Amino acid sequence: xxxxxxxxxxxxxxxxxxxxxxxxxxxxxxxxxxxxxxxxxxxxxxxxxxxxxxxxxxxxxxxxxxxxxxxxxxxxxxxxxxxxxxxxxxxxxxxxxxxxxxxxxxxxxxxxxxxxxxxxxxxxxxxxxxxxxxxxxxxxxxxxxxxxxxxxxxxxxxxxxxxxxxxxxxxxxxxxxxxxxxxxx
Amino acid sequence: xxxxxxxxxxxxxxxxxxxxxxxxxxxxxxxxxxxxxxxxxxxxxxxxxxxxxxxxxxxxxxxxxxxxxxxxxxxxxxxxxxxxxxxxxxxxxxxxxxxxxxxxxxxxxxxxxxxxxxxxxxxxxxxxxxxxxxxxxxxxxxxxxxxxxxxxxxxxxxxxxxxxxxxxxxxxxxxxxxxxxxxxxxxxxxxxxxxxxxxxxxxxxxxxxxxxxxxxxxxxxxxxxxxxxxxxxxxxxxxxxxxxxxxxxxxxxxxxxxxxxxxxxxxxxxxxxxxxxxxxxxxxxxxxxxxxxxxxxxxxxxxxxxxxxxxxxxxxxxxxxxxxxxxxxxxxxxxxxxxxxxxxxxxxxxxxxxxxxxxxxxxxxxxxxxxxxxxxxxxxxxxxxxxxxxxxxxxxxxxxxxxxxxxxxxxxxxxxxxxxxxxxxxxxxxxxxxxxxxxxxxxxxxxxxxxxxxxxxxxxxxxxxxxxxxxxxxxxxxxxxxxxxxxxxxxxxxxxxxxxxxxxxxxxxxxxxxxxxxxxxxxxxxxxxxxxxxxxxxxxxxxxxxxxxxxxxxxxxxxxxxxxxxxxxxxxxxxxxxxxxxxxxxxxxxxxxxxxxxxxxxxxxxxxxx
Numbered sequence: 001x002x003x004x005x006x007x008x009x010x011x012x013x014x015x016x017x018x019x020x021x022x023x024x025x026x027x028x029x030x031x032x033x034x035x036x037x038x039x040x041x042x043x044x045x046x047x048x049x050x051x052x053x054x055x056x057x058x059x060x061x062x063x064x065x066x067x068x069x070x071x072x073x074x075x076x077x078x079x080x081x082x083x084x085x086x087x088x089x090x091x092x093x094x095x096x097x098x099x100x101x102x103x104x105x106x107x108x109x110x111x112x113x114x115x116x117x118x119x120x121x122x123x124x125x126x127x128x129x130x131x132x133x134x135x136x137x138x139x140x141x142x143x144x145x146x147x148x149x150x151x152x153x154x155x156x157x158x159x160x161x162x163x164x165x166x167x168x169x170x171x172x173x174x175x176x177x178x179x180x181x182x183x184x185x
Numbered sequence: 186x187x188x189x190x191x192x193x194x195x196x197x198x199x200x201x202x203x204x205x206x207x208x209x210x211x212x213x214x215x216x217x218x219x220x221x222x223x224x225x226x227x228x229x230x231x232x233x234x235x236x237x238x239x240x241x242x243x244x245x246x247x248x249x250x251x252x253x254x255x256x257x258x259x260x261x262x263x264x265x266x267x268x269x270x271x272x273x274x275x276x277x278x279x280x281x282x283x284x285x286x287x288x289x290x291x292x293x294x295x296x297x298x299x300x301x302x303x304x305x306x307x308x309x310x311x312x313x314x315x316x317x318x319x320x321x322x323x324x325x326x327x328x329x330x331x332x333x334x335x336x337x338x339x340x341x342x343x344x345x346x347x348x349x350x351x352x353x354x355x356x357x358x359x360x361x362x363x364x365x366x367x368x369x370x371x372x373x374x375x376x377x378x379x380x381x382x383x384x385x386x387x388x389x390x391x392x393x394x395x396x397x398x399x400x401x402x403x404x405x406x407x408x409x410x411x412x413x414x415x416x417x418x419x420x421x422x423x424x425x426x427x428x429x430x431x432x433x434x435x436x437x438x439x440x441x442x443x444x445x446x447x448x449x450x451x452x453x454x455x456x457x458x459x460x461x462x463x464x465x466x467x468x469x470x471x472x473x474x475x476x477x478x479x480x481x482x483x484x485x486x487x488x489x490x491x492x493x494x495x496x497x498x499x500x501x502x503x504x505x506x507x508x509x510x511x512x513x514x515x516x517x518x519x520x521x522x523x524x525x526x527x528x529x530x531x532x533x534x535x536x537x538x539x540x541x542x543x544x545x546x547x548x549x550x551x552x553x554x555x556x557x558x559x560x561x562x563x564x565x566x567x568x569x570x571x572x573x574x575x576x577x578x579x580x581x582x583x584x585x586x587x588x589x590x591x592x593x594x595x596x597x598x599x600x601x602x603x604x605x606x607x608x609x610x611x612x613x614x615x616x617x618x619x620x621x622x623x624x625x626x627x628x629x630x631x632x633x634x635x636x637x638x639x640x641x642x643x644x645x646x647x648x649x650x651x652x653x654x655x656x657x658x659x660x661x662x663x664x665x666x667x668x669x670x671x672x673x674x675x676x677x678x679x680x681x682x683x684x685x686x687x688x689x690x691x692x693x694x695x696x697x698x699x700x701x702x703x704x705x706x707x708x709x710x711x712x713x714x715x716x717x718x719x720x721x722x723x724x725x726x727x728x729x730x731x732x733x734x735x736x737x738x739x740x741x742x743x744x745x746x747x748x749x750x751x752x753x754x755x756x757x758x759x760x761x762x763x764x765x766x767x768x769x770x771x772x773x774x775x776x777x778x779x780x781x782x783x784x785x786x787x788x789x790x791x792x793x794x795x
Contacts, residue, residue, distance in 0.1 A: 081500050090503045094503050097494050100508075104477070165230075166224050167228065169250040169252060170250035170255070
């Protein structure tokens with residue numbers, strides 16, 4: 001199958017959007033998993049590790065919660081402003097200045113509402129032996145044979161251990177991730 | 186009803202916090218309650234700190250809904266703070282500083298200053314009540330969420346902290362706000378003492394090996410808006426170690442917010458020189474950005490500068506964003522040398538006489554050098570020469586830090602090095618640092634722990650009232666044109682009165698007219714520690730007595746004819762809550778135990794001072 005590469009910025013956006021969909025949409029998540037496991041392969045009956053701590057996410061509120069997160073990232077880190085603007089005309093120093101706003105704010109928002117931990121604690125580049133396959137670690141490269149799998153850790157992975165978004169109160173339009181502002185003189 | 190919890194509340198100038206412990210178990214831990222609050226329009230979250238800001242909704246805004254109130258037209262906490270930056274005339278900040286400021290009538294609706302006409306202004310007392318009421322609502326909601334059923338703070342034992350430098354009047358007003366919130370089982374505790382209790386709680390029994398009899402602990406507490414100093418002695422008490430608070434400093438309106446503003450000013454000026462003009466919103470954003478840049482520079486000595494970026498206000502983030510930077514040399518010059526200069530022990534803070542016409546405003550400290558204020562405090566209470574009136578002047582041997590500003594190690598180091606320089610110069614041993622943790626939450630935690638101490642768990646700091654109190658009495662003399670009759674000061678409450686005690690005064694000749702309010706001038710002294718109740722001072726050193734807001738007595742005409750003159754005697758007592766109570770007792774009572782309470786701090790402070 002031929003796959004065209006997606007530009008970095010779009011991928012950034014895609015990773016954001018899909019990560020929430022994966023969290024909240026079980027069917028979408030299973031499709032992504034199939035993609036990860038290698039599209040055409042039958043799901044292999046591998047011993048899967050028991051689920052980690054129960055996630056504090058209510059799937060019913062999926063889109064509202066995703067919108068709320070976008071509103072949070074916009075408010076704290078101007079995230080929507082940033083991805084909505086075309087970068088082409090700006091110098092790296094302009095982009096750098098804006099990136100600081102986005103990075104600092106989004107980081108603050110994520111850190112105060114979610115606990116992000118790495119999946120593996122070994123240093124990236126270290127050799128690693130995996131006793132059995134698991135969802136936690138995606139195998140890439142010369143994918144053949146059976147466990148144990150020996151390889152080099154390329155990405156340590158991230159897991160959201162806890163997500164505590166503010167409770168929505170009152171009748172607010174959740175699609176309004178940033179209201180327009182009118183300054184009265 | 187007997188309380189299930191003891192609750193410690195830190196009602197701060199910029200942030201409030203609540204900690205609690207169960208009373209039924211003997212080793213219940215003290216834990217911090219996360220306070221549910223509006224954090225942005227339509228979103229509620231639990232945070233350890235409740236910003237002490239109150240925002241009044243405009244008619245264009247929908248209700249500021251809380252889980253327990255769908256109609257609310259005001260908000261307390263994080264949303265109030267951030268919204269206040271966008272609409273500053275609709276927000277009350279620093280209500281606590283107004284509570285201790287005698288320059289306004291603190292029971293009258295005067296906040297927010299300069300509010301638009303649609304806002305019904307409220308008093309500093311009511312603003313404090315709203316913060317406490319919010320804590321009460323959050324406590325109740327948390328109990329319900331835990332499936333523990335009802336029960337609010339009126340049913341719990343509440344320890345509420347006040348700055349050690351709060352005078353009797355400001356304490357009274359704090360209690361008034363707490364009683365309005367329904368806190369019936371209430372005790373006051375001084376914040377530096379709470380910080381020391383938190384340190385004791387954190388160290389467990391090991392604290393006794395860190396402090397020995399003869400130690401004198403200097404507590405330096407620098408919060409967002411105020412700076413407070415106290416001295417607490419470790420003493421031998423019936424064969425074991427006891428603690429005694431021996432001195433407190435003046436109320437200094439100077440804190441972390443001033444530091445952030447100073448740095449914002451520096452960076453703002455640099456930006457202006459580059460032709461980048463900032464509007465009011467960007468200046469407010471600049472102070473926030475400088476705070477986080479300052480924290481980075483102070484916590485990482487390898488950084489030489491940190492970018493300070495002000496996002497554009499429009500939706501186009503790129504291009505409109507202004508980039509400046511805060512450099513290490515600026516932080517050192519303006520923060521370290523501006524607020525914490527390494528001064529000599531005899532460099533006292535500058536006081537600038539106020540201009541004849543001033544706007545109504547808080548009496549901010551005119552000298553930003555905290556180390557100079559510390560030198561002045563120690564000069565009075567620890568380094569005094571033998572001729573001074575303060576007794577038992579002895580240098581501190583240990584230091585405990587409190588308050589968010591002092592999370593920065595470089596600032597703690599500067600304070601301790603400056604102090605130790607003074608100590609060495611005087612031939613005294615260097616003071617050691619008592620390591621504290623969690624400088625934002627220590628006061629609330631310590632207050633809850635103190636609640637346990639009152640039930641016999643652990644050791645109590647003794648101290649009593651931090652000031653001696655005097656009533657001004659005009660001496661009888663013939664009127665001379667242009668000369669005010671001299672005022673004598675009658676000591677009504679000696680220094681160090683403990684809760685639940687009464688100071689008996691020798692008979693005085695005081696006459697009050699029934700039905701007519703009588704006001705007295707009122708003074709406090711934190712240095713005259715040996716005046717007994719009843720002593721009359723005809724003169725005192727400059728600065729020894731501080732004039733407080735006037736006090737007032739009204740004899741109701743019940744049982745007497747209006748215009749009658751009644752001979753009374755004054756009596757001071759300290760209530761179980763920890764407030765000072767002044768009463769006038771009839772010398773020839775017509776009913777049993779005829780007495781009237783004297784209102785503390787009802788009037789504006791007189792312009793002149795003693």
